Amino acid sequence: MIELKELIKRYGQKVVLDGISEKIETGEFFVILGPSGAGKSTMLKVIAGIEELDKGQILVDGKDISHLPPEKRNIAMVFQNYALYPNMTVFDNIAFPLKMKGMKKEEIQEKVNRVAKLLGIGDILKNNVTKISGGQQQRVAIARAIVREPSFYLLDEPLSNLDARTRFVARGELKRIQKELGGTFIYVTHDQKEAMSLADRIAVLHLGKFEQVGTPMELYEYPKTKWVGDFIGDFLMNFLPGNVIGIDGVEIGFRPEWVKVDDGEFNGVVNSMESVGESTYLFLEVKDMKVVIAAKGSFDVGDEVKFGITKFRKYKNGFMVDER
Numbered sequence: 001m002i003e004l005k006e007l008i009k010r011y012g013q014k015v016v017l018d019g020i021s022e023k024i025e026t027g028e029f030f031v032i033l034g035p036s037g038a039g040k041s042t043m044l045k046v047i048a049g050i051e052e053l054d055k056g057q058i059l060v061d062g063k064d065i066s067h068l069p070p071e072k073r074n075i076a077m078v079f080q081n082y083a084l085y086p087n088m089t090v091f092d093n094i095a096f097p098l099k100m101k102g103m104k105k106e107e108i109q110e111k112v113n114r115v116a117k118l119l120g121i122g123d124i125l126k127n128n129v130t131k132i133s134g135g136q137q138q139r140v141a142i143a144r145a146i147v148r149e150p151s152f153y154l155l156d157e158p159l160s161n162l163d164a165r166t167r168f169v170a171r172g173e174l175k176r177i178q179k180e181l182g183g184t185f186i187y188v189t190h191d192q193k194e195a196m197s198l199a200d201r202i203a204v205l206h207l208g209k210f211e212q213v214g215t216p217m218e219l220y221e222y223p224k225t226k227w228v229g230d231f232i233g234d235f236l237m238n239f240l241p242g243n244v245i246g247i248d249g250v251e252i253g254f255r256p257e258w259v260k261v262d263d264g265e266f267n268g269v270v271n272s273m274e275s276v277g278e279s280t281y282l283f284l285e286v287k288d289m290k291v292v293i294a295a296k297g298s299f300d301v302g303d304e305v306k307f308g309i310t311k312f313r314k315y316k317n318g319f320m321v322d323e324r
């Protein structure tokens with residue numbers, strides 16, 4: 001288990017991490033999600049020991065590693081801009097950290113082969129790394145990081161250099177690799193879709209704090225704040241004054257899917273729309289309010305659509321006030 005205790009990190013006057021505490025279970029795929037500049041990379045750097053904490057402790061299985069140098073922390077890191085050694089083969093790239101450790105040739109051979117097989121790059125081990133695809137390079141970088149069999153893995157947007165389709169495949173593979181390794185992954189991204197598809201749990205980093213930590217489903221179903229509601233999900237969450245459904249003193253928040261169409265107390269006019277899979281998301285003007293709802297069927301701009309809200313959460317001052 002990795003335990004983060006009241007982590008504080010400042011750059012000059014700027015407080016980037018403002019007292020973060022969380023326990024990450026062994027074998028968990030834990031994703032830190034936040035917008036650009038939220039402090040995600042900083043978080044990984046303090047865990048890795050590349051940046052020093054101003055305050056707080058990091059415990060791994062009860063042992064305080066906060067003051068250990070990076071090389072003593074037994075952590076693998078995969079960065080967005082992974083640097084492979086360009087004049088070497090795939091094999092030599094992966095073998096490099098083991099050679100540095102002075103490991104025997106046969107042992108290196110065996111470990112590299114095993115990891116290469118796990119990542120599906122066993123047949124390109126003799127290729128020069130400059131002569132393989134971006135997706136393959138990515139896997140070599142991951143292989144090089146995991147070949148040392150560290151106790152946990154820090155990944156900083158490792159898939160961001162891949163095109164959309166390769167990224168989709170790579171996500172599935174990464175999840176498979178993580179389960180096979182049984183490793184603890186701390187994975188950083190600004191992409192909520194990626195977070196939702198990979199994570200056992202997501203921590204939403206905002207204003208130096210974990211604003212909410214939960215399973216992808218929990219975050220989608222019960223966003224603790226309006227900000228999380230907007231940040232999670234393919235579309236903004238709808239927020240309306242509660243009195244539109246007869247509840248005073250609160251705002252109500254509902255997902256585009258939490259409606260029934262062609263039936264209900266609201267009437268909207270279609271401003272624009274976007275098709276995603278089998279659903280069409282309709283951007284409606286409802287009196288002077290804007291609402292997005294998910295519908296099935298065909299629609300045109302200017303159509304009038306009737307709908308009712310089937311599920312909602314209540315918010316006061318930006319915070320959810322529903323009992324869970």
Ligand SMILES: Nc1ncnc2c1ncn2[C@@H]1O[C@H](COP(=O)(O)OP(=O)(O)OP(=O)(O)O)[C@@H](O)[C@H]1O
Nearest residue numbers: 011012016034035036037038039040041042043190
């Ligand atoms: N070495 C540094 N010195 C001073 N300020 C820094 C340093 N590194 C990062 N910062 C600042 O700290 C804040 C957090 O940066 P960080 O790179 O952790 O964000 P991030 O969430 O990873 O962003 P992105 O998604 O854009 O990579 C930013 O405002 C950044 O400008």
